[in-house]
Amino acid sequence: MAGGAASGGSAATDTYKEARNWLLLPSWVYLGAFVLVPVIMMLIYSFLTKEFRGGVVWEFSTAAYDQFFFDRGLFGDEPARIEWTYITIFWRSIWQAGAATLLALAIGFPTAYFIATRPEQARPMWVFLITIPYWVNLLIRTVSMKFMLRDSGPLNDFLIGTGLINDPISIINTNFAVQLGLFYSYLPFMVLPIYASVERYNFSLSEAAADLYASKWVTLRRVLLPAVKPGVIAGCILVFVPSMGSFLAPDLLGGAKNFMIGSLIEEQFKGNAGNWPFGAAASMVLLSMVLIVLMIFARQQAKAEKEAS
Amino acid sequence: MRRSNYDVKGLPGFFGITILCLVILYAPLLVVTVYSLNDSNSITNWEGFSFRWYVDVFSGPESQKFKIAAWNSFTIAIIAATAATTISTLAATAMVRGGKFKLRTVSFGLISLPLMVPEIVLAVATLIFFNSVGFTRGYMTILIAHIAFCIPFAYLPISARMQGIDDSYEQAAQDLYATKRQAFTRILLPMMLPGIISGYLLAFIVSLDDFIITNFVKGAGVETLPTAIFGSVKQGIKPNIMAISTMLLGFSVLLVTISYFVSKTDNKK
Amino acid sequence: MSESRKTAIDVRGAVKRYGDFTALKTISLSIYDNEFFTLLGPSGCGKTTLLRMIAGFEDVTEGAIFLYGDPIADLPPNKRPVNTVFQNYALFPQMTILDNVAFGLEMRGQPKSQARKAAGEMLELVQLSQFAARKPSQLSGGQQQRVALARALAPKPKVLLLDEPLSALDLKLRKAMQLELKHLQRETGITFIFVTHDQEEALTMSDRIAVMSAGELQQLGEARDIYERPRNMFVADFIGETNLLEVSVDAINAGRATCHLGGGHELSCNAVEGVNVGAKVHMSVRPERLFMSEGPTDSEGLKGTVRENIFVGTDISTLIDLDDGPKFIVRTSNSDRGNKRIFEPGNEVYVNMEMEAARLLID
Numbered sequence: 041m042a043g044g045a046a047s048g049g050s051a052a053t054d055t056y057k058e059a060r061n062w063l064l065l066p067s068w069v070y071l072g073a074f075v076l077v078p079v080i081m082m083l084i085y086s087f088l089t090k091e092f093r094g095g096v097v098w099e100f101s102t103a104a105y106d107q108f109f110f111d112r113g114l115f116g117d118e119p120a121r122i123e124w125t126y127i128t129i130f131w132r133s134i135w136q137a138g139a140a141t142l143l144a145l146a147i148g149f150p151t152a153y154f155i156a157t158r159p160e161q162a163r164p165m166w167v168f169l170i171t172i173p174y175w176v177n178l179l180i181r182t183v184s185m186k187f188m189l190r191d192s193g194p195l196n197d198f199l200i201g202t203g204l205i206n207d208p209i210s211i212i213n214t215n216f217a218v219q220l221g222l223f224y225s226y227l228p229f230m231v232l233p234i235y236a237s238v239e240r241y242n243f244s245l246s247e248a249a250a251d252l253y254a255s256k257w258v259t260l261r262r263v264l265l266p267a268v269k270p271g272v273i274a275g276c277i278l279v280f281v282p283s284m285g286s287f288l289a290p291d292l293l294g295g296a297k298n299f300m301i302g303s304l305i306e307e308q309f310k311g312n313a314g315n316w317p318f319g320a321a322a323s324m325v326l327l328s329m330v331l332i333v334l335m336i337f338a339r340q341q342a343k344a345e346k347e348a349s
Numbered sequence: 350m351r352r353s354n355y356d357v358k359g360l361p362g363f364f365g366i367t368i369l370c371l372v373i374l375y376a377p378l379l380v381v382t383v384y385s386l387n388d389s390n391s392i393t394n395w396e397g398f399s400f401r402w403y404v405d406v407f408s409g410p411e412s413q414k415f416k417i418a419a420w421n422s423f424t425i426a427i428i429a430a431t432a433a434t435t436i437s438t439l440a441a442t443a444m445v446r447g448g449k450f451k452l453r454t455v456s457f458g459l460i461s462l463p464l465m466v467p468e469i470v471l472a473v474a475t476l477i478f479f480n481s482v483g484f485t486r487g488y489m490t491i492l493i494a495h496i497a498f499c500i501p502f503a504y505l506p507i508s509a510r511m512q513g514i515d516d517s518y519e520q521a522a523q524d525l526y527a528t529k530r531q532a533f534t535r536i537l538l539p540m541m542l543p544g545i546i547s548g549y550l551l552a553f554i555v556s557l558d559d560f561i562i563t564n565f566v567k568g569a570g571v572e573t574l575p576t577a578i579f580g581s582v583k584q585g586i587k588p589n590i591m592a593i594s595t596m597l598l599g600f601s602v603l604l605v606t607i608s609y610f611v612s613k614t615d616n617k618k
Numbered sequence: 619m620s621e622s623r624k625t626a627i628d629v630r631g632a633v634k635r636y637g638d639f640t641a642l643k644t645i646s647l648s649i650y651d652n653e654f655f656t657l658l659g660p661s662g663c664g665k666t667t668l669l670r671m672i673a674g675f676e677d678v679t680e681g682a683i684f685l686y687g688d689p690i691a692d693l694p695p696n697k698r699p700v701n702t703v704f705q706n707y708a709l710f711p712q713m714t715i716l717d718n719v720a721f722g723l724e725m726r727g728q729p730k731s732q733a734r735k736a737a738g739e740m741l742e743l744v745q746l747s748q749f750a751a752r753k754p755s756q757l758s759g760g761q762q763q764r765v766a767l768a769r770a771l772a773p774k775p776k777v778l779l780l781d782e783p784l785s786a787l788d789l790k791l792r793k794a795m796q797l798e799l800k801h802l803q804r805e806t807g808i809t810f811i812f813v814t815h816d817q818e819e820a821l822t823m824s825d826r827i828a829v830m831s832a833g834e835l836q837q838l839g840e841a842r843d844i845y846e847r848p849r850n851m852f853v854a855d856f857i858g859e860t861n862l863l864e865v866s867v868d869a870i871n872a873g874r875a876t877c878h879l880g881g882g883h884e885l886s887c888n889a890v891e892g893v894n895v896g897a898k899v900h901m902s903v904r905p906e907r908l909f910m911s912e913g914p915t916d917s918e919g920l921k922g923t924v925r926e927n928i929f930v931g932t933d934i935s936t937l938i939d940l941d942d943g944p945k946f947i948v949r950t951s952n953s954d955r956g957n958k959r960i961f962e963p964g965n966e967v968y969v970n971m972e973m974e975a976a977r978l979l980i981d
Contacts, residue, residue: 056533057446059442059529060447064439064440064443068456068459070436078474079470082478147369150367171605172606179579179582180578187377187591227373256359282468284467285470287561305469330465515708520704523674523694523696524702525701527725531725536710540711
């Protein structure tokens, strides 16, 4: 073992150290040109003046952000009041994403735990079963959900058939339908990180707790949960972040009343009616939110790792 | 009576919830598959088993539209996955076998940027970019955007695979008089093949499935399968959409399954 | 070892630093042609780093390394006529056994057919010809070990480096492989440099051993020499079992040192360079070189009480508390038990030392 420790620990694997920059060049150039530069362009666009037929005029303006947060009346000459329309849409996005995250946690945690406690050879198969649906086209999954939730759809048929309800409940075009759709879209993202952390968890800690008279539920709450918290947080982030900006679920399942920020953004770029700077500004607000969440998360994870070591 | 072993891991009800989870995940997909085989003009009533909607996809009134969309989707997916896999393999070699270097974190951030930025935001940014540099929206703009967001999906399995390969293999090759290039092509690359294949397949699926970004950058007249399906669904779910969705669904499941079994072929010592 | 032997590897003032951390502190040593040489030490002592510097996987921060007189420190590994048997074998999983063994020859420019023929002969030498077409994963650990050996020997290296090659094998197989390696070294006449943390393995196989600790060379010598005449505390303690006693040196006369230990017990032993009168140092006495008697003998017997007997197969270890003094372990062979009295816990006993058994240590 001495050899392994000395060779593996001290030097990172550096076989291709000399060629490093050449090997990285294609990804730097490509992602720089077609991801990083576009995001910067978007930031610039959000500070430009809108052109009436879509597109922009190259004149600096904070009108897009102003429109997002403040109402200055029809002609823009009244004193500024908070504009609730877009903040409400934003707030609804957070609320919907949060609800979907909680739903996913309620189902995802027990599932992840169950899979992680299977015999080692059986686990990859379970994980595979959970991941397959993620790789199916999101659009098709959302359409399937729409089909399922219809008033005369299979879910209502099933519930009536079992005698639980007499008349179909209308789920489609409600907030709940959107929550269900988001939950369904990103459920595998909740299961996988929790699974990974429960699998790493040392179950002799639970045995020690049981030995010291703790019941299973107390052990779960006081011993296991703190240990797997980073995985749970990671799962919540992975569901919450894409849910926030999702477009398909609210568009197909929510109907016109249950607008989320994704739809608001999309509308700004459709045809000639849109407002590009406003769309770019709304995108920037969303992006900032997401980056803040990710940064808090990264700090938390770093702290958790420090505590663990 | 002997008491059975105290199972410290088992928690009551968790098995049931796991089954519920699987039902939730699979039921909508199964229902769509079943209803795609429905011999009815409406999607509401079951009127017996039939392949007529599959036939309709290939020869019905909308077949021409679907054929062109399928051609676009598949050619874009093949080119995007190939480009993304190549770029990612090179990048992974630098990241995993390049020692410690200052720009490592920055490079990793850049590679995973398409995963961190919400898809709709990336779509907006890409559209704005194409618009401001004067690219005409169409097949090429879709392709360029697809390569970008496919890179992290190809990168992750490839770099994971490479991290799993002990560098003593390349060292052994060099010890036995191979140059670094020979150690890469003759030893490392063959050992990484499962990772490269699963990276390629994942990139392929992600490209094939993308709707949001494609919808923003496609321009008028150019459709891929997802945008064509979305256009039809907006006018209500029709049985031929169920059929085409089922085919696409089956294709994705097939590719993921291949990817799973390929990556399982581990290099045992 | 005659002094006229050719030097295979000459390490001169080699230093290895990783940033602020110094893994090797100015090592100089010569390894002779046709020698079985072992680098021995605990984890992190720098032995593997030194081996990898000779192989070319770690660059030399300061100093030089010569291979039969030629400087090699700046050559990449693929330009050094030195081959390695890796700890995890590093057999190429996608290639057959034969292709693995032929790899080095092929890389040296031999045509494929010729390389394969030579590889086949090599496999015969390690008795694995019947597995030539198999993949490494289809072989047992011991067989993989021999393939790794064949692969490294096939290009006829000037020096063979072995990085703890036996550590993954079980005890029985390890013992068998130790002998096989030793034979192979004699047969091929190639210089072997062997890295291990197992002192018993090192003693069994090596012509000479370099004991290392904390990046420094502690002692270099023949196996027997290292065991019987350890230079310092670390070597005495690391190799074999020993009684380490704190002593004060009272006098040195004609190469003999007279010392006393706690409780006033007197002892004498050979003087050692670097230990002077008045010094408080440690003394090492191997337990098998002590014997017990009921009464004082003419040698300097130390009076004590038996505390415990521990049965360890071929021997019995007896723990003895000296009166007002340190504890002792005495090892008695079980072979001719008829002639020896067995002392039970509580018995009074005198501990006696064979001539030359005690060794003063310099730190």
